[in-house]
Amino acid sequence: QRQFVESGGDLVQPGGSLRLSCAPSGFELGNYATGWFRQAPGREREAVLCIRSWGGPINYDDSVKGRFSISRDNADNMVYLQMNNLKPEDTAIYYCAANTHYYCSGAVTDYEYWGQGTQVSVSS
Secondary structure (H helix, E strand, O other), X not given: OOEEEEEOOOEEOOOOOEEEEEEEEOOOXXXXXXXXXXXXXXXXXXXXXXXXXXXXXXXXXXXXXXXXXXXXXXXXXXXXEEEOOOOHHHOEEEEEEEEOOOOOOOOHHHOEXXXXXXXXXXXX
Protein backbone atom coordinates (compact mmCIF):
# COMPACT_ATOMS: atom_id res chain seq x y z
CA GLN A 1 0.00 0.00 0.00
CA ARG A 2 1.35 3.38 -0.97
CA GLN A 3 1.31 6.00 1.74
CA PHE A 4 3.49 8.55 3.45
CA VAL A 5 4.90 8.24 6.95
CA GLU A 6 5.14 11.53 8.80
CA SER A 7 7.32 12.09 11.87
CA GLY A 8 8.84 14.82 13.99
CA GLY A 9 5.78 16.24 15.70
CA ASP A 10 6.08 17.25 19.34
CA LEU A 11 4.91 19.62 22.05
CA VAL A 12 6.87 22.86 21.88
CA GLN A 13 6.66 26.29 23.45
CA PRO A 14 5.68 29.35 21.43
CA GLY A 15 8.67 30.62 19.47
CA GLY A 16 10.15 27.15 19.19
CA SER A 17 11.05 25.16 16.08
CA LEU A 18 10.35 21.72 14.69
CA ARG A 19 11.38 19.85 11.59
CA LEU A 20 8.82 17.39 10.25
CA SER A 21 9.84 14.53 7.97
CA CYS A 22 7.78 12.83 5.30
CA ALA A 23 8.86 9.47 3.92
CA PRO A 24 7.04 7.63 1.13
CA SER A 25 6.29 3.99 1.84
CA GLY A 26 5.90 1.59 -1.05
CA PHE A 27 6.84 4.06 -3.78
CA GLU A 28 9.38 6.64 -4.90
CA LEU A 29 8.72 10.39 -4.93
CA GLY A 30 9.80 10.52 -8.57
CA ASN A 31 8.08 13.44 -10.29
CA TYR A 32 5.19 13.67 -7.83
CA ALA A 33 4.56 17.00 -6.21
CA THR A 34 4.38 16.67 -2.43
CA GLY A 35 2.29 18.81 -0.17
CA TRP A 36 2.15 19.43 3.57
CA PHE A 37 -1.30 19.90 5.06
CA ARG A 38 -2.60 20.47 8.55
CA GLN A 39 -5.83 19.90 10.37
CA ALA A 40 -6.59 21.73 13.58
CA PRO A 41 -9.29 20.52 15.98
CA GLY A 42 -12.72 21.29 14.60
CA ARG A 43 -11.39 22.50 11.28
CA GLU A 44 -10.98 21.06 7.82
CA ARG A 45 -7.66 19.85 6.48
CA GLU A 46 -5.86 22.70 4.72
CA ALA A 47 -2.85 23.01 2.45
CA VAL A 48 0.24 24.66 3.87
CA LEU A 49 3.11 24.26 1.40
CA CYS A 50 3.83 22.18 -1.68
CA ILE A 51 6.99 21.36 -3.60
CA ARG A 52 7.36 19.86 -7.05
CA SER A 53 10.20 17.66 -8.30
CA TRP A 54 11.43 20.77 -10.11
CA GLY A 55 11.03 24.45 -9.33
CA GLY A 56 10.44 26.26 -6.08
CA PRO A 57 7.88 25.73 -3.31
CA ILE A 58 4.37 27.10 -3.33
CA ASN A 59 2.81 28.57 -0.20
CA TYR A 60 -0.94 28.18 0.34
CA ASP A 61 -1.15 29.63 3.85
CA ASP A 62 -0.16 33.25 4.41
CA SER A 63 0.01 32.69 8.17
CA VAL A 64 3.17 30.58 7.81
CA LYS A 65 4.97 32.87 5.38
CA GLY A 66 8.48 33.60 6.60
CA ARG A 67 8.23 30.94 9.32
CA PHE A 68 7.73 27.60 7.53
CA SER A 69 9.69 26.18 4.63
CA ILE A 70 9.43 22.99 2.61
CA SER A 71 12.34 21.09 1.14
CA ARG A 72 12.86 17.91 -0.79
CA ASP A 73 15.81 15.53 -0.92
CA ASN A 74 15.42 13.45 -4.05
CA ALA A 75 18.47 11.34 -3.26
CA ASP A 76 17.03 10.30 0.11
CA ASN A 77 13.45 10.23 -1.15
CA MET A 78 12.33 12.55 1.65
CA VAL A 79 10.35 15.77 2.07
CA TYR A 80 10.71 18.06 5.08
CA LEU A 81 8.79 20.89 6.71
CA GLN A 82 10.90 23.28 8.77
CA MET A 83 8.76 25.25 11.18
CA ASN A 84 10.22 28.21 13.05
CA ASN A 85 8.71 30.74 15.45
CA LEU A 86 5.82 28.40 16.16
CA LYS A 87 2.58 29.88 17.47
CA PRO A 88 -0.29 28.27 19.40
CA GLU A 89 -2.45 28.57 16.27
CA ASP A 90 -0.04 26.20 14.48
CA THR A 91 -1.31 23.39 16.71
CA ALA A 92 -2.65 20.68 14.40
CA ILE A 93 -2.04 17.26 12.95
CA TYR A 94 0.33 17.65 10.02
CA TYR A 95 0.08 15.40 6.98
CA CYS A 96 1.92 15.00 3.72
CA ALA A 97 0.52 13.65 0.48
CA ALA A 98 1.40 13.32 -3.19
CA ASN A 99 -0.18 14.95 -6.20
CA THR A 100 0.15 12.18 -8.77
CA HIS A 101 -0.55 14.69 -11.57
CA TYR A 102 2.87 16.20 -10.78
CA TYR A 103 1.67 19.72 -10.08
CA CYS A 104 1.04 21.60 -6.85
CA SER A 105 -2.51 22.39 -5.82
CA GLY A 106 -4.19 23.73 -2.74
CA ALA A 107 -7.05 21.25 -3.01
CA VAL A 108 -6.98 18.29 -0.64
CA THR A 109 -8.86 16.18 -3.19
CA ASP A 110 -5.98 16.46 -5.67
CA TYR A 111 -3.70 14.44 -3.39
CA GLU A 112 -3.21 10.77 -2.60
CA TYR A 113 -1.14 8.44 -0.41
CA TRP A 114 -2.03 10.19 2.83
CA GLY A 115 -0.22 9.14 5.98
CA GLN A 116 -1.48 9.02 9.56
CA GLY A 117 -0.08 12.45 10.32
CA THR A 118 2.09 13.77 13.14
CA GLN A 119 0.82 15.90 16.01
CA VAL A 120 2.28 19.35 16.56
CA SER A 121 1.23 21.13 19.73
CA VAL A 122 2.38 24.65 20.58
CA SER A 123 1.72 25.69 24.13
CA SER A 124 3.44 27.28 27.09
